[in-house]
Amino acid sequence: MAAALAATFSGCSNSDSNSAAPVGAAAPAVPQVGFVTLHGQQVPFVATVPGRTVASGVSEIRPQVSGIIQKRLFREGGEVKSGDVLYQIDDRLYRAALDSAKAAAERAKATVANAQAEFGRQGELARRNVASQQQLDVARAALAQAQADLAGANAAIETAQINLDNTRLTAPISGLIGTSLVTEGALVTANQTSALVTVRQTDPMFVDMTASSANLLRVRKMIAEGTLHQAGPSPEVRLTLEDGSQYREVGSIEAAEANVSETTGTVTIRARIGNPKHVLLPGMYVSATVAVGTGDKGFLLPQRAVSRNAKGQATAMFVTADGKAEQRVLQTQQSYHDAWLVYENVKEGDRLIVDGLQKLRNGEAVKTTEVGLDAQGVAQDATSSTTPSQ
Structure with a gap:
């Protein structure tokens, strides 16, 4: 029994000794990341703003x-x-009124003719000293009265004709x-x-866009400083419809309100765009992209590589010269084809990490592979082998 117990305890002791961790444990693996090399380029400066379509003409038929x-x-x-x-x-009453006005005008013409003849006779008699001056004055007044009655009768014809024409309600605009x-x-x-019905002119169509006054000030400042070059007096406007599709027609800026809304801090800008197939209907929500101009050379950072910190600032991870991950705070100017346009804190040839960002810490050593991004933003190897950063 004693020998058996000794053998048992001896076995337990050997097992514990074998399961102990080795003295020299392996170091944590260096994270593998994919990067793209950034190159500066001139990018069209565009502003994407919400908008509503508005009929270019509205006529309520009454x-x-x-x-x-x-x-x-x-x-x-x-x-x-x-x-x-x-x-x-129903125009029967108005046709009868027109006929009555024409008959009254004929009577007035006859009265004028009679008054003219009487005035002529009285004038001849007055020259012979047969008729008195008073009789001549009476004849002259009668002629003037008859002529005024004729003018009134002609005006009544015109009024009756207008009323008759108004029995046919016509469209004042096309739409x-x-x-x-x-x-x-x-x-x-x-x-x-x-109103009996409403006609809306939808070709061309207006698009009322709202832009913040802060953004307008920023654009004006960039133009004044020469960092933004205007595309022209009337920037192009392109629309994205509610279903995400791109509208084919290209519009232009028509006008802008001369005041800022006190409640929203925005300015309404109106664009004019063709609508020959009546795809756009009044009241539709659209996303408008306005080509303001071309900015100085900037860098396009894929949106998948940019995140936000607790302060809401845009950040991205870069590979330093000594092979470490470096987080930088960026100021994004605008989105452009699934990328953010950045002018500051980025330089030519910087290596932007786009793959392997999960759990990556600032200052951590990394192994890098240069990659490319396909149309869907998925990283694809740009080199055949993986090499550590130097």
């Missing part, structure tokens, strides 16, 4: 005469041209027409408050 709607002569939601007849109001708020047989009144 009747200028009262009557019953006889016909609706347009297709709701369709396209109409300037001058197209939209509604026909897309909405849904009718009245049906055939409805009674409408002259200059009523509610």
Whole structure:
């Protein structure tokens, strides 16, 4: 029994001795990272701002005469041209009024002719001293009255003709027409408050964009300092639609508000853009990219390599000359094709880490491989072998 216990304890002791860690433990592995070499380039300076599409013309159709709607002569939601007849109001009363005005004008013409003849006779008699001056004055006044009545009758004809023409409600502008708020047989009144239908001109289309006053000041400062060269008097505007697709037509800046909103601190800028296929509709949200100009030589850093610290500052990791990771704080100017444009704290030939950033610490030694980024931003080896940094 004693021998067995001794053998048991002896076995336990040998096992513990074999499981002990070796005296010289292996050092932690050096992190492997992929980098791209940065080269300065002139990049178009663009500003991406939100916007809403606005019809370039809006016309609310209201009747200028009262009557019953006889016909609706347009297709709701369709396209109409300037001058197209939209509604026909019962015109029988207005035709009768025009005929009555014409008859009154004929009577006035006859009265004028009679007054002219009477004035002529009285004038001849007055020269012979047969008629008195008073009789001549009465004839002259009667002629003037008849001529005034004729002018009034002609004006009544014009008014009646205008009223008759207004029984045909036409489109004052070309564009897309909405849904009718009245049906055939409805009674409408002259200059009523509610519109019968609305026509919106959508080609061209306006885009109202909002830009912060701070960004406008920054752009003006860059232009004044010569670091930003304007593209021209009217910068190009391109649109990204709500589904992420790019709108084909290219617009230009039309105008800008002369004041800053006190509530939002933004300025409204209006662009004008073609819309021949009516892809854009009033009220659509769009993202507008404005080509302000071309800046001095800068560096494009892939967005996947840039992160934010606790202060919200943009940071990126670089490989130093002695093969260590270095974190730098950057000031990004704008996004451009999935990259950030940076002018400061970066120099020609800097090695930007784009792969292996997980758990990478500032000042840590690294092994590097130069890589390239495909269209999706995925790192691809640019060299066939991995070499430590020198």
